[in-house]
Amino acid sequence: MGMIPLARAFKNAEEQYYMANGVYTSKIEDLDNSIPGERNGNACIQVEDDMRLCVTAYYLYIINNTAMLKNSVVLGYDNVGNPWGWRCQAAVNNSRAQALCRSLGGKLAATNTPGCVIGTCDWYDLSF
Numbered sequence: 767m768g769m770i771p772l773a774r775a776f777k778n779a780e781e782q783y784y785m786a787n788g789v790y791t792s793k794i795e796d797l798d799n800s801i802p803g804e805r806n807g808n809a810c811i812q813v814e815d816d817m818r819l820c821v822t823a824y825y826l827y828i829i830n831n832t833a834m835l836k837n838s839v840v841l842g843y844d845n846v847g848n849p850w851g852w853r854c855q856a857a858v859n860n861s862r863a864q865a866l867c868r869s870l871g872g873k874l875a876a877t878n879t880p881g882c883v884i885g886t887c888d889w890y891d892l893s894f
Contacts (some may be wrong), residue, residue: 769828769839772819776826777841786854790843795890797821820883827855829885838883838893839870852892855882864888 779797784790789796792809810820816832824846836857838894854867858878872890880886 769813770878772813773826773828773841776819776821777843780821780826782844784843784845790821792821792823794821802827812816814826816854817869831884835862836860836884837866837887840883854890854892855884856890857884858886858888863871864890865882 776797780790782798783796794811795808809822812817813819813828816835817830818826820826824841824884825842827838827840830836836858838855840853840855842851842853853875853880854865854870854872856863867888867890870890870892872892874888875891876889879889882889
């Protein structure tokens, strides 16, 4: 399963969890077990050697953290105070990560943003 379909599957599972419980979960085990991936006992699953999908109580993200490509795709949930949809984060000064965000149709929204799941990053808004 590709990165974007996998993120959609987890987002749908989180929205179903929210409808049943009134909150989002940060535990993979609380979500639909038919979603593929190696569970590692916390908020993340290992999707590929260098790629993890993680859930929080506010958003989910897929992170690729290698020396050559350091980026993540982040998807906000529907029922949080300020839902913002899909975003791609690219490490500052990592041209490969920035090119990946642009190849996904990303429009640069903010630069040098601290607090990203990959550290300081550039944000790209995505529309899928």
